[in-house]
Amino acid sequence: MKVRIIEMPLDYGASRRGADMGPSAIRLAGLRDKLNSLGIDSDDLYPPIAIPPQEYIDPASELPVDGAKHLGPILDACGELAQNVESVLKAGDFPLILGGDHSIALGSLAGAASAHAETGKRIGVLWVDAHGDFNTTQTTPSGNIHGMILAASCGFGIPELTGFYTGKRKVDPANVCYIGVRDLDRGERALMKEAGVTVWSMSDIDRNGISKTVAEITRHFRENVDTVHVSFDIDAIDPRFAPGVGIEVPGGLTYREVLFLMEEMANTGMVSSADMVEVNPVHDIRNSTAKMAVNLIGRLLGETVF
Numbered sequence: 001m002k003v004r005i006i007e008m009p010l011d012y013g014a015s016r017r018g019a020d021m022g023p024s025a026i027r028l029a030g031l032r033d034k035l036n037s038l039g040i041d042s043d044d045l046y047p048p049i050a051i052p053p054q055e056y057i058d059p060a061s062e063l064p065v066d067g068a069k070h071l072g073p074i075l076d077a078c079g080e081l082a083q084n085v086e087s088v089l090k091a092g093d094f095p096l097i098l099g100g101d102h103s104i105a106l107g108s109l110a111g112a113a114s115a116h117a118e119t120g121k122r123i124g125v126l127w128v129d130a131h132g133d134f135n136t137t138q139t140t141p142s143g144n145i146h147g148m149i150l151a152a153s154c155g156f157g158i159p160e161l162t163g164f165y166t167g168k169r170k171v172d173p174a175n176v177c178y179i180g181v182r183d184l185d186r187g188e189r190a191l192m193k194e195a196g197v198t199v200w201s202m203s204d205i206d207r208n209g210i211s212k213t214v215a216e217i218t219r220h221f222r223e224n225v226d227t228v229h230v231s232f233d234i235d236a237i238d239p240r241f242a243p244g245v246g247i248e249v250p251g252g253l254t255y256r257e258v259l260f261l262m263e264e265m266a267n268t269g270m271v272s273s274a275d276m277v278e279v280n281p282v283h284d285i286r287n288s289t290a291k292m293a294v295n296l297i298g299r300l301l302g303e304t305v306f
């Protein structure tokens with residue numbers, strides 16, 4: 001298998017700046033050495049998607065659209081990403097998308113949905129996150145698009161987002177599984193229930209343990225879909241372990257628990273694309289969060305200890 005790394009240096013979707021440095025931090029933390037050590041070919045390099053840093057944009061040129069901040073630059077960058085993801089999948093390779101804030105998943109899911117629609121594969125999404133990212137412009141407390149992107153991909157929100165790239169919804173909410181959730185806004189929570197996504201919250205893990213929880217998730221995918229996109233927001237991990245994030249939410253998954261989750265997802269043999277997002281080097285300690293991201297990617301791509 002070939003892995004194509006696609007870097008999305010974008011921080012337009014979040015309030016806290018700095019996630020645009022995520023791709024370099026993950027690269028410097030040794031991503032390609034990790035892939036090489038696993039015998040994975042990642043030699044075909046794309047240049048990072050060209051995204052002008054916010055300082056280079058005239059704020060007057062991009063007013064918020066219906067309360068969605070920076071919609072224009074996000075749509076532009078995600079359009080390019082979607083094309084790349086689609087062509088990588090069509091070539092039979094694995095797109096690994098490095099964020100950037102979580103708004104980049106709009107492009108990943110659009111490209112994946114489009115590629116899999118052609119082969120008739122039902123796509124599932126594993127959303128590893130402290131958050132729901134299921135707001136619309138009606139429910140958002142912040143106007144930040146990274147908090148809206150999964151709702152949009154499931155068909156909820158403004159048409160610029162819901163109809164993006166394919167003209168229709170990207171994923172059936174019944175095939176969306178969440179793990180790590182512990183911080184939902186009131187309106188987004190109601191919409192998640194209405195949409196019918198499945199949530200394994202931190203309380204579920206407290207009650208049943210990580211092993212049983214992960215087994216339920218992998219069974220859900222095995223029984224309902226043909227292929228899975230993993231979207232990993234690093235803030236799912238407890239900030240004690242992963243300080244380099246945009247929004248710290250205490251009470252999260254341990255580093256061990258997410259390594260195990262990635263190993264078990266690899267064992268399904270169903271994962272065909274992935275995002276690693278919200279690594280924020282400005283808040284990191286000696287690039288430790290980016291190093292965790294590299295190890296998580298390794299496990300997701302089949303690394304085992306023994």
Ligand SMILES: NC(=[NH2+])NCCC[C@H](N)C(=O)O
Nearest residue numbers: 102131135141142144146147
């Ligand atoms: N991808 C993320 N880190 N999203 C955080 C979203 C936070 C909050 N729910 C909002 O809509 O603004």
Ligand SMILES: [Mn+2]
Nearest residue numbers: 102129133233
């Ligand atoms: Mn997120």
Ligand SMILES: [Mn+2]
Nearest residue numbers: 130131233235
């Ligand atoms: Mn999050």
